[in-house]
Amino acid sequence: MSITNKNGREVYKGTTPATMFLKSGSGFFGKESYTVTLSKEGYETKKINVECKLNGWYFGNLLLGGVLGMLIVDPATGAMYKLADEGITETMTPSNTSSTSLRIIEKDQVPENLVSKLVRID
Numbered sequence: 001m002s003i004t005n006k007n008g009r010e011v012y013k014g015t016t017p018a019t020m021f022l023k024s025g026s027g028f029f030g031k032e033s034y035t036v037t038l039s040k041e042g043y044e045t046k047k048i049n050v051e052c053k054l055n056g057w058y059f060g061n062l063l064l065g066g067v068l069g070m071l072i073v074d075p076a077t078g079a080m081y082k083l084a085d086e087g088i089t090e091t092m093t094p095s096n097t098s099s100t101s102l103r104i105i106e107k108d109q110v111p112e113n114l115v116s117k118l119v120r121i122d
Contacts, residue, residue, distance in 0.1 A: 006033045024052040024082050036088060043092040055082040 003012040005026070012020055016038070026032040031052040039045040110118065 001039075002037045004035050004037070022050070022083060024055075038090055038092065040092055042095060044095050046090055046092065048088055048090065050088070051084045052082060053084045 001012070001014060001016050001018065002010055003020075003022070004010050007026075011022070011034070012018070022034060023032055033052060034050040036048040036050060037045065038048070107118070
């Protein structure tokens with residue numbers, strides 16, 4: 001699993017399950033977004049977009065008289081935004097790539113129900 005931010009910088013690389021804290025802001029008045037990439041051999045790679053949205057408590061600054069918080073503190077710290085999703089749960093899908101293999105066994109190891117289907121090759 002890897003997580004990259006909207007600038008393409010990898011902020012996490014590891015295995016699942018995992019718990020981490022992601023910043024919701026990306027600079028003054030800027031909100032962050034992430035792409036979570038899940039990959040495992042034999043399975044299709046999944047990419048999940050995680051967006052940040054405006055935090056409803058941001059407008060609480062108006063009620064509490066915090067113009068400083070509304071115009072400087074929350075925009076600078078990213079507190080004016082929050083992650084839209086609190087968690088991700090995904091089921092991986094096996095890939096459709098089929099691999100063929102050859103296994104050679106002794107005739108006496110062939111199951112009884114398949115002995116009649118054997119074909120001699122000279």
